Amino acid sequence: MAGSGAAVQQIERDDVPPSFTADHIDLFAAIDPAEIAMMSELVGQPYTVRRRQIIRREGELVDGFFFLHRGWVASSSLLDDGGRQITKVHLAGEMMGTPSIAVVKAADTLIALTPAVVSRIPLSALGRLFRDMPRLAGVLFLHAQMERIALADRMASVGHSGAESRLAALFLHLRDRQRLTDPTVGNEYRLPLTQEDMADMLGLTAVHVNRTIRALEQRGVIARKNRWLQLIDIDALGNLARMPQREPVRTPDWLPPPATTRPMTPAAAA
Amino acid sequence: MAGSGAAVQQIERDDVPPSFTADHIDLFAAIDPAEIAMMSELVGQPYTVRRRQIIRREGELVDGFFFLHRGWVASSSLLDDGGRQITKVHLAGEMMGTPSIAVVKAADTLIALTPAVVSRIPLSALGRLFRDMPRLAGVLFLHAQMERIALADRMASVGHSGAESRLAALFLHLRDRQRLTDPTVGNEYRLPLTQEDMADMLGLTAVHVNRTIRALEQRGVIARKNRWLQLIDIDALGNLARMPQREPVRTPDWLPPPATTRPMTPAAAA
DNA sequence: CGTAAGATTGACAAGCGTCAAATACAGTGG
């Protein structure tokens, strides 16, 4: 089985992934422990994938979606011209492949950018969720809407700005996303993306990504070593990127109350 | 006021908009009449807006979303450089402004591209919907996921293909979208978009949109007159666009049963 | 009939893609 043998010894925390974490949706409303418990029950057994291993291929029949316990995963789709569009990179603690539940054949390929630990979530879990946990369903709905905003913002970046701007936006965005679940991440983080990966995310070519990164580096805006990226001149990056700040709603009052908790004072929030 | 006077006389059907139609989500699962009835009840009073009138401005506090009874509406967001990204054009029968329910300040501006009839839907309606109509909630969830796929496909188009390709994709896409609710729409339809509107959708400039349209026209692929667009060489357009075909799921079995209908034969669909 | 918005055209510049080759790097087996 995965994880057996001597390698386990040196790994202390962060090794056995929790069955389900709600960090990525928790910002809309504090997820009830009972809700997490139920989700954990529905989530399948975690398993490990190698770097560059395909978790689900575009075109396969959709029978569920995925939860990423550890590592980075890209969601991409192939283009007729042989190109590849990376729709999103998923970080630990996020759901993956959810858009494809709306279609018969998966719209995106999920491929591991690092060694990763994932679980499959069967669609039947969604049915129970919408029936028994309307509040959590509402939070997932909000999450999907937020993803639409994020995609629209990225499309604006790709459509209306140059290569430097797009790269700056990407670097800042990845920093912020990691911070969401790991506050220790600072302006220096490990970036497991290939330059070709970045190109496929931003609608550029690997060659031009290289040139642009190099220019940023020589100007002292960023630095690289091994696979680590250091953001040096944050202001310069911010000026280049100019991504709008989106403030997520926090426990909007229309959300149904948690299914597991009886509302104690009906008008307390008003 | 608008609509009063002699002009009303010649309008027969299609004049008084139905309070709510489910055409745009009906493809995922037949929406129950009772569900439509409840939604209709929650939807606000329809009102008319002029062309270029702003229905909701980016940055305003979000207190609901909208339903478009008639006309075309663009969802756009401003860019720092003075530019504008049109995220989506909404056709009659669609919900609008839903992504912004996830954020405090609206992420997009809704502006009428034609005279239009819209209704506001208060957020409280969503609460009742998720609590009492889990099946409809699931369908809305599917719709949001489908929109994510559509956005990703558009981003691939904008990021990885040239101006001709993007325009071809836009023209075909708009035809297909209109057909969804109006089967009489053929390869010739009224296109109320300005060339600048198209540029803002596709990440181009109005000048270059003009040049490209003109090239397509002189090659006999399309034709224009007044504000009508005729798609002549469909194959050529298809080859240029190469948008992937997405097949929406149809009444997936995980969806909860309609709240208003008791399931008669539990295993009938299996 | 007048005026503003939209469409059209030309000349020129810049950004990015393409092709091709060289170099650095990481993983693998001996």
Add this chain to the structure above:
DNA sequence: CCACTGTATTTGACGCTTGTCAATCTTACG
């Protein structure tokens, strides 16, 4: 530990697509 091999990065030369600026023409509308 080292050679080997495929993968990723780097660099150069060149051309095409698209943006920019500015002027003219057309159409819709009051």
